[in-house]
Amino acid sequence: MTEVRARTEGAVAAGRHPWAAGAVVIAGRGPVVAVEEAMGWAVRYAAYDETTGAGVVLPPHEQVPVTPATPFDLASLTKLFTAVAAVQQLERGTLGIDARVGAYLPECRAAAEHGITVRQLLTHTSGLRPELPLYDCPSAAARRALLCAEAPLTRPGTAYCYSDLNMLLLQHRLERLTGRALDVLVRDGITRPLGMTATGFGPCPGAAATEDQRRPWARADRGMLCGEVHDENAWALGGVAGHAGLFATAHDLAVFCRALLAGGSYGPARILGPDFVELLFAPPGLGFLLDRPAFMGELAGRGAAGHTGFTGTSLVVDPATDTFLVLLANAVHPRRRRLPDHGPRASAGTRLARAVRGA
Numbered sequence: 001m002t003e004v005r006a007r008t009e010g011a012v013a014a015g016r017h018p019w020a021a022g023a024v025v026i027a028g029r030g031p032v033v034a035v036e037e038a039m040g041w042a043v044r045y046a047a048y049d050e051t052t053g054a055g056v057v058l059p060p061h062e063q064v065p066v067t068p069a070t071p072f073d074l075a076s077l078t079k080l081f082t083a084v085a086a087v088q089q090l091e092r093g094t095l096g097i098d099a100r101v102g103a104y105l106p107e108c109r110a111a112a113e114h115g116i117t118v119r120q121l122l123t124h125t126s127g128l129r130p131e132l133p134l135y136d137c138p139s140a141a142a143r144r145a146l147l148c149a150e151a152p153l154t155r156p157g158t159a160y161c162y163s164d165l166n167m168l169l170l171q172h173r174l175e176r177l178t179g180r181a182l183d184v185l186v187r188d189g190i191t192r193p194l195g196m197t198a199t200g201f202g203p204c205p206g207a208a209a210t211e212d213q214r215r216p217w218a219r220a221d222r223g224m225l226c227g228e229v230h231d232e233n234a235w236a237l238g239g240v241a242g243h244a245g246l247f248a249t250a251h252d253l254a255v256f257c258r259a260l261l262a263g264g265s266y267g268p269a270r271i272l273g274p275d276f277v278e279l280l281f282a283p284p285g286l287g288f289l290l291d292r293p294a295f296m297g298e299l300a301g302r303g304a305a306g307h308t309g310f311t312g313t314s315l316v317v318d319p320a321t322d323t324f325l326v327l328l329a330n331a332v333h334p335r336r337r338r339l340p341d342h343g344p345r346a347s348a349g350t351r352l353a354r355a356v357r358g359a
Contacts, residue, residue: 012040012329019344020312020329021045022066022208024250027325027352030261033254034355038066045334047224048212055212055334071198071207071247072328073230075309078246080256082167083122083280083287084272085174085185091276094177097122101173107144110151111169118173120156121166122286127152128165135219135236143236144172160284164233164243167287171242183240193269194259196252201240203227204247208330210311217335230311230332244309250326257317257324281305281319295342297349299325310336314345321356325349 012023022040026033043064045055057063089095097119102112111126120126132150137143147168154161171182178185183201191199209226211218219232229235231244239245255266260280264272272280280286281303288305295308299318306316312331317324327348331341 019341020331021333022070023312023327023329024066024068024070024072025325025327025348026068026250026254027323027348028254028258029321029323029356031258036068036250036254038068038070040066042066042070042208042330043226043333045209045212045224048214048334066208068251069198069249070328071204071249072313072330073202073204073207073210073309073311074246074248074253074313074328075231075244075311076164077248077253077307077309077313077315078234078244079167079242079287080307080315081186081190081246082170082174082182082242085182085189086118086122086170087272087276087280087286088189089174089177090279091273095173101169104173104176105148105169108148108169108172110149114152114156116152116156116169118170119286121170121173123284124160124162124166125157125284126163126166126169127154127156127159127161128163128169129153130162131164131233133219133233135232137236140237147172167242168233168237169242181240182242186246190256190271191252193271194255194266195269196248196255199246199248199252199256201245202229202247203239207247208328209333210330211332211336212334224334248328250328253315253326253328254324257315257326260317261319261322261324293346295345295349297346297351298353299323299349308340308342308345310340316349318353321353323352323356325352 021044022042024038027035046058047056049056098117101116116126134143204227207227210230212224213222229239229245234241234244259266263274264277291300293300296304296316302320304318308314312329314327
């Protein structure tokens with residue numbers, strides 16, 4: 001298991017272009033946490049200098065080291081919590097997996113016209129494009145109108161296309177159904193029962209910094225972000241969005257992983273029944289991505305489930321071996337990359353898989 005930590009530490013090592021300024025890795029099997037290590041900086045840069053292509057390093061006394069208790073912007077790992085909140089409603093019988101979204105959200109004319117279902121939102125087969133520029137809309141009403149008018153590019157149910165819009169529509173459906181906001185659903189249904197006290201939607205004081213967010217590389221001019229959601233659409237939506245917005249520590253996410261591996265329970269708390277956890281992980285996965293070696297490494301292949309986040313986060317649970325791996329990093333500090341680098345994630349997954357096989 002020490003190889004998991006060593007590989008991650010190498011990716012965070014100081015240099016002109018490290019993978020991330022800082023990171024926390026936690027891995028384990030069943031109830032045992034075998035690795036929990038923090039490395040690098042939660043806050044290292046004051047800004048990004050586009051003329052040199054490098055970050056402006058803060059004076060040493062202003063830099064903040066990462067600790068195991070450092071919260072990170074989870075980015076798209078938020079989708080997993082939205083998916084669990086939806087499956088909780090399936091378990092209660094208040095939501096149908098093949099229910100048409102437009103039947104409950106008549107203002108979403110395109111979804112109604114094309115018959116998009118809850119299942120298609122959860123499996124990214126709705127046909128909707130990956131994202132919309134909600135951050136450019138002048139008001140909340142305009143943002144909602146833009147989302148509701150968006151028609152699928154392909155016939156729903158016929159093709160996979162990963163899309164933030166799926167989770168935004170699912171958020172609206174859940175909020176209409178329950179009469180509660182998504183942050184309340186996540187808190188009352190998942191994080192509070194599991195004792196995940198360091199997990200929630202921002203703002204999050206003390207979180208690892210992300211990006212010196214400025215045009216032209218970003219879509220908004222917000223400066224260096226620390227404790228404020230990185231995703232521009234989630235920011236435009238007030239920080240609570242179905243696709244992004246949560247902050248958490250690696251320890252909290254390990255609790256989430258262990259609950260899922262234990263059939264939906266952790267200690268006395270129960271967030272889902274075993275049959276509905278199986279539904280989450282059944283191919284093609286509801287919200288969860290299955291067997292993706294690009295970021296899971298050799299953990300992929302026998303039903304491993306997980307997700308990545310744009311900021312540098314990832315989570316994998318492997319029911320076949322009862323193992324989990326959480327890697328939280330601020331890989332967009334001080335500036336985002338053109339393409340995500342899954343190398344450190346996949347390497348950590350491979351090292352964990354080999355450690356388990358050799359156990």
